[in-house]
Amino acid sequence: MLTCKDASRLISQRQDRALSVRERLALRMHLALCAGCVRVSEQVDFLRKALARYAGRDGSSDPDR
Amino acid sequence: MPESAGPADSLELDKHRPHLVKFAMAQLRNATYAEDAVQETLVAAIQGAERFAGQSSVRTWLIGILKHKIMDHFRRQSREAPLPDLEDETSLEDLDARFKPDGHFLENPLHAPGADWGNPESTLSQSRFFEVLEECMARLPPNTARVFNMREIMGMETEDICKELGITPTNSWVLLYRARTALRECLQTKWFAGERRAED
Numbered sequence: 617m618l619t620c621k622d623a624s625r626l627i628s629q630r631q632d633r634a635l636s637v638r639e640r641l642a643l644r645m646h647l648a649l650c651a652g653c654v655r656v657s658e659q660v661d662f663l664r665k666a667l668a669r670y671a672g673r674d675g676s677s678d679p680d681r
Numbered sequence: 682m683p684e685s686a687g688p689a690d691s692l693e694l695d696k697h698r699p700h701l702v703k704f705a706m707a708q709l710r711n712a713t714y715a716e717d718a719v720q721e722t723l724v725a726a727i728q729g730a731e732r733f734a735g736q737s738s739v740r741t742w743l744i745g746i747l748k749h750k751i752m753d754h755f756r757r758q759s760r761e762a763p764l765p766d767l768e769d770e771t772s773l774e775d776l777d778a779r780f781k782p783d784g785h786f787l788e789n790p791l792h793a794p795g796a797d798w799g800n801p802e803s804t805l806s807q808s809r810f811f812e813v814l815e816e817c818m819a820r821l822p823p824n825t826a827r828v829f830n831m832r833e834i835m836g837m838e839t840e841d842i843c844k845e846l847g848i849t850p851t852n853s854w855v856l857l858y859r860a861r862t863a864l865r866e867c868l869q870t871k872w873f874a875g876e877r878r879a880e881d
């Protein structure tokens with residue numbers, strides 16, 4: 617069973633590398649039970665979105681016109 | 682936004698200079714380097730003005746050029762000198778200290794129900810948010826910032842970043858984890874928990 621510490625690392629790493637099947641399953645199981653890590657995951661997803669917008673990489677208009 | 686391609690002066694390139702300098706500063710953290718990169722960008726833009734297709738805004742086009750100039754700078758730099766004091770930032774010790782010995786979260790507002798960041802779109806539509814994001818990025822330690830910017834702003838693959846900077850994949854994952862952790866904490870404090878959001 618993953619701890620929140622392990623899960624937090626994997627949540628970050630899945631943005632940067634393909635997790636193994638075992639890691640993916642373990643993370644999915646952990647997220648099903650842990651509201652705190654679901655929030656971490658949402659925040660990390662949000663960061664990616666925000667940075668893509670900031671860098672003008674998401675095809676939308678500029679953040680500050 | 683121009684309707685079609687035109688000569689450089691109709692694009693009013695200089696109008697975008699302050700924004701470009703801010704963007705370059707966030708990556709390069711040095712006023713001289715930032716000014717140089719922006720200058721090179723504007724020169725390239727003037728030379729290539731007729732290639733501007735008008736499909737994106739002028740600013741997006743300029744940022745695209747600027748990113749290449751920033752990358753050139755990073756390449757030159759990493760050829761000249763390896764990343765300084767890398768060990769300080771690739772240690773997991775302080776990151777792990779955010780958890781109890783059994784691996785559970787310590788009490789932290791970031792994981793509490795109050796740390797719901799709401800609708801991303803409504804946050805990302807506020808220009809003030811991006812100023813706070815810039816402030817938070819400016820606080821990242823140097824190596825962490827370098828790797829995070831290459832990954833998230835330049836959109837490079839981790840593999841290529843490691844090759845470019847001569848670091849191991851494991852180190853790159855720790856630096857990126859460090860950046861995301863620090864930015865989440867900073868945004869929580871300076872934006873999501875504060876009044877700034879209400880001001881907009």
